[in-house]
Amino acid sequence: MGDSITVPRLQEVKSVLAIPHFVAVEDEYRGYRIPAQSVVIGKAWAILHDKDAYPEPDEFKPERFLRDGKLNPEVQDPEIAAFGFGRRICQGRHMATASIWLAISSMLAAFKITKPVDEFGETIEPTYEYLAGLICAPVPFKCSVTPRSLQTTEAIRSLNAHEI
Numbered sequence: 001m002g003d004s005i006t007v008p009r010l011q012e013v014k015s016v017l018a019i020p021h022f023v024a025v026e027d028e029y030r031g032y033r034i035p036a037q038s039v040v041i042g043k044a045w046a047i048l049h050d051k052d053a054y055p056e057p058d059e060f061k062p063e064r065f066l067r068d069g070k071l072n073p074e075v076q077d078p079e080i081a082a083f084g085f086g087r088r089i090c091q092g093r094h095m096a097t098a099s100i101w102l103a104i105s106s107m108l109a110a111f112k113i114t115k116p117v118d119e120f121g122e123t124i125e126p127t128y129e130y131l132a133g134l135i136c137a138p139v140p141f142k143c144s145v146t147p148r149s150l151q152t153t154e155a156i157r158s159l160n161a162h163e164i
C-alpha cells in the first residue's frame, strides 16, 4: 500500500491494444492462417490513427466525419475498433454513444469550455499527453468553464445540491 504506480505516457507506448481474444478453432483472415488456440489482439490505437482513414489523426478535427453537415459515410466509423471486435464486441456500445452524445451536447449547450489562462492572462496550452493503460485518458488538465448565458447560470443556481 502507498507505493505509487508509474503509468506510461501514451506517446511512449504507441501501441494501445484491445482485449485479447482466444481463437478456439483454426481460422483465416485475409489469407493469414490463425492457428487454433492462439490469442489475437487488435491494435486499436493503430486502427484509429490510420493516416489513410484519418489524415492528421492526432489533430482534433470532428468535422472530418462530416460532409454537407451530415455524417460522411465514406469516413471509416471509429466503432470498427473502439468497442472491440467480433462476437465479444461491447454490449453497451449503443448506450455508451447515446449517453456520451447527451452528456457532451448538454455540457456544450450550457457552458463555454476554453483553454485556461495563467495569472498573467496568458493562455495555457494543453500538453495533449495521455495516460496509457487498458483505458486511456488525458493526464489531468485545467480548463475554463463559463456559463453561456444568464439563463444557464440561473438554472444551475436553482438546482439543489443533491441534483448536481
Ligand code: HEM
Residues within 6 Å of the ligand: 018, 019, 082, 083, 084, 085, 086, 087, 088, 089, 090, 091, 092, 093, 095, 096, 097
Ligand atoms: C465509451 C464507452 C465504452 C467503450 C469505449 C467500451 C469498450 C469496450 C471494449 C473495447 C470491450 C471489449 C470487446 C472485445 O472483447 O473485443 C467492451 C466489452 C464490454 N462492454 Fe463496453 N465500452 C463502453 C461502454 C460500455 C457500457 C456503457 C456498457 C454497459 C452498459 C458496456 C458493456 C460491455 C460488456 C458487457 C462487455 C463484455 C462483452 C463480452 O465480453 O461479450 N460497455 N467494451
